[in-house]
Amino acid sequence: MDPSSGIRADARHNRLQLIDATRAAIATRGLEVSALDIAKAAGVGVGTLYRRFGTKEALLDAVVIGLYDEMVEVAKACLDRPDAWDGLTEFMTELVTAHRDSRGLAEFTAHDEQPSPELAQRTVALQDAVRLLADRAHEAGDLRADVTWQDLLLASRAPLDTDHCLGVDAGPDGWRRMLTLLLDGMRAPGRTPLAP
Amino acid sequence: MDPSSGIRADARHNRLQLIDATRAAIATRGLEVSALDIAKAAGVGVGTLYRRFGTKEALLDAVVIGLYDEMVEVAKACLDRPDAWDGLTEFMTELVTAHRDSRGLAEFTAHDEQPSPELAQRTVALQDAVRLLADRAHEAGDLRADVTWQDLLLASRAPLDTDHCLGVDAGPDGWRRMLTLLLDGMRAPGRTPLAP
DNA sequence: TTCAGGCGGACGGAGGTCGTCCGCTTTCCG
DNA sequence: CGGAAAGCGGACGACCTCCGTCCGCCTGAA
Numbered sequence: 001m002d003p004s005s006g007i008r009a010d011a012r013h014n015r016l017q018l019i020d021a022t023r024a025a026i027a028t029r030g031l032e033v034s035a036l037d038i039a040k041a042a043g044v045g046v047g048t049l050y051r052r053f054g055t056k057e058a059l060l061d062a063v064v065i066g067l068y069d070e071m072v073e074v075a076k077a078c079l080d081r082p083d084a085w086d087g088l089t090e091f092m093t094e095l096v097t098a099h100r101d102s103r104g105l106a107e108f109t110a111h112d113e114q115p116s117p118e119l120a121q122r123t124v125a126l127q128d129a130v131r132l133l134a135d136r137a138h139e140a141g142d143l144r145a146d147v148t149w150q151d152l153l154l155a156s157r158a159p160l161d162t163d164h165c166l167g168v169d170a171g172p173d174g175w176r177r178m179l180t181l182l183l184d185g186m187r188a189p190g191r192t193p194l195a196p
Numbered sequence: 197m198d199p200s201s202g203i204r205a206d207a208r209h210n211r212l213q214l215i216d217a218t219r220a221a222i223a224t225r226g227l228e229v230s231a232l233d234i235a236k237a238a239g240v241g242v243g244t245l246y247r248r249f250g251t252k253e254a255l256l257d258a259v260v261i262g263l264y265d266e267m268v269e270v271a272k273a274c275l276d277r278p279d280a281w282d283g284l285t286e287f288m289t290e291l292v293t294a295h296r297d298s299r300g301l302a303e304f305t306a307h308d309e310q311p312s313p314e315l316a317q318r319t320v321a322l323q324d325a326v327r328l329l330a331d332r333a334h335e336a337g338d339l340r341a342d343v344t345w346q347d348l349l350l351a352s353r354a355p356l357d358t359d360h361c362l363g364v365d366a367g368p369d370g371w372r373r374m375l376t377l378l379l380d381g382m383r384a385p386g387r388t389p390l391a392p
Numbered sequence: 393t394t395c396a397g398g399c400g401g402a403c404g405g406a407g408g409t410c411g412t413c414c415g416c417t418t419t420c421c422g
Numbered sequence: 423c424g425g426a427a428a429g430c431g432g433a434c435g436a437c438c439t440c441c442g443t444c445c446g447c448c449t450g451a452a
Contacts, residue, residue, distance in 0.1 A: 007428095007429095008418080008419055008420080008427095008428060008429065009419070009420090010418070010419070010428095010429070010430080011419095011428080011429060011430090014429085014430085034408075034409060034410085035409080035410065035411080036408095036409080036410090036432095039431090039432095044430085044431080045430060045431035045432050046410085046411080046412095046431080046432070047411090047412080047413085047429090047430065047431060047432070048429080048430060048431075049411095050410090050411060050412080051429075051430080055410095055411090056410075056411090109360075109361050109362050110357060110359075110360050110361060111360070112360040112363070112365060115363075123362050123363050126362055127362065127363065127364075147377070150364045150366075151373060151374075151377070153361040153362050153364045154358045154359075154360075154361050154364060154366050154370060154374065155358065155374060155377065156361060157357055157358045157361050158354035158355065158358050158374055158378070159354065160357060161306060161353055161356060161357055162350045162351065162353045162354050163306075163350075164305075164306050164307070164308040164350075165305050165306060165349040165350050165352060165353050166305050166319050166322055166323065166349050167308070167311075167319050167323065168323075168346045168349050168350060169308060170346075170350050173391050174350060176390075176391045177347060177390045177391055178347075178350065178351060178354055178378075180381070180388050180389075180390055180391070181343070181347070181351065181378055181381035181382055181390070182354070182374075182377055182378055182381055183381070183388065184380070184381035184386065184387045184388050185376070185377035185378055185379070185380035185381030185382075186377055186381075187387060190380065191380045191383060192376050192379065192380050193376075194372075194373045194376055194377070195369050195372045195373055195376070196369075203397095203398095204396095204397065204398065204449090204450060204451080205450070205451090206398070206399085206449075206450070207397080207398060207399090207450095210398085210399085230439075230440060230441085231440080231441065231442080232401095232439090232440075232441090235400090235401095240399085240400080241399065241400035241401050242400080242401070242441085242442080242443095243398090243399065243400060243401070243442090243443080243444085244398080244399060244400075245442095246441090246442060246443080247398075247399085251442090252441075252442090
């Protein structure tokens with residue numbers, strides 16, 4: 001299961017370097033980084049990249065799986081919060097942060113293609129956690145009834161590309177204003193009815 | 197001023213075809229359409245494109261100016277609405293629609309680079325109109341006081357990329373839910389204070 | 393009828409990508 | 423310590439795509 005067992009020490013080291021470099025690379029440049037750029041950033045030849053992972057996609061998958069795992073952890077931690085609304089707010093903030101911190105992750109979660117089994121499993125875990133967060137907030141009367149757990153996930157993408165518009169600059173924390181407005185709009189009781 | 201005067205009829209016709217084709221092309225494929233694709237869609241050779249506009253950028257500019265003009269018109273129409281909040285809601289809906297209907301326009305408004313003088317002029321006109329819309333809604337007590345006109349423009353980008361997330365599909369009108377939630381969050385009185 | 397102006401699209405040249413392959417280096421086991 | 427096995431770097435082949443030019447042919451309009 002562990003792909004780093006029974007492997008020479010230098011090879012294992014390079015493997016980790018590649019994963020780190022890829023994580024950094026897709027964070028700033030998105031999923032379309034070239035294999036050459038990743039290898040350069042890792043201080044390694046392209047040959048090594050393909051030797052270790054076989055495909056660029058396999059490498060990206062390995063990295064994205066790590067990011068998904070972190071999101072699942074965050075969701076579980078937020079479920080342990082005593083207050084339902086606080087947990088939901090914290091989760092949304094963390095989810096937006098994760099998306100904003102990695103352009104590649106944002107591109108990946110928006111893709112509606114069939115993910116690999118490993119990713120599908122993490123996706124289900126995340127959806128389950130979000131469903132619980134939403135249920136809890138509904139029961140506490142904090143989340144308006146017509147807002148679904150799906151809305152929460154979709155809303156986490158809203159503050160991703162709101163930094164500039166028509167000459168206006170949001171500043172480094174502008175996205176927090178956007179998220180606050182959204183969360184206020186989601187709080188019970190609702191005002192304007194939602195379309196289905 | 198009119199670049200289609202003193203020009204042969206077939207040339208003028210091709211010019212319009214190119215503008216139409218470009219508008220459609222950037223709508224679905226964004227600003228990175230190739231000159232060849234545009235020319236093909238216009239039923240014209242690439243040579244004609246460069247002969248008429250000199251540069252791909254000049255052609256794109258001409259098209260985007262048209263889109264900006266339409267947005268300015270919409271803003272003015274919304275200022276004529278008797279109810280301040282209705283006008284603001286309608287404007288936001290139209291602005292989001294325009295952005296969603298043209299991926300190229302969305303990419304353009306997000307660019308914070310120095311626009312051409314023609315575009316800068318339209319941008320100022322739009323900002324002025326939005327400022328008036330916000331002022332009116334503030335005075336009517338409908339828009340929470342800590343929401344600025346800049347927030348309105350930035351918020352118009354929020355529902356652009358919220359159609360898929362982690363396996364969830366928003367459906368064709370999902371963005372309307374998002375916009376409704378945002379507008380509810382913007383309505384006076386506010387709940388959670390906003391960061392500066 | 394004439395011809396300036398317009399036309400299409402082949403083409404040069406630059407840039408970028410993936411994944412392989414091979415001569416050299418390093419690890420690590422006995 | 424020595425040698426086999428594993429790993430390494432990066433040049434390379436084989437594509438793609440894109441921009442903008444250029445030239446032989448065509449056509450609108452006087």
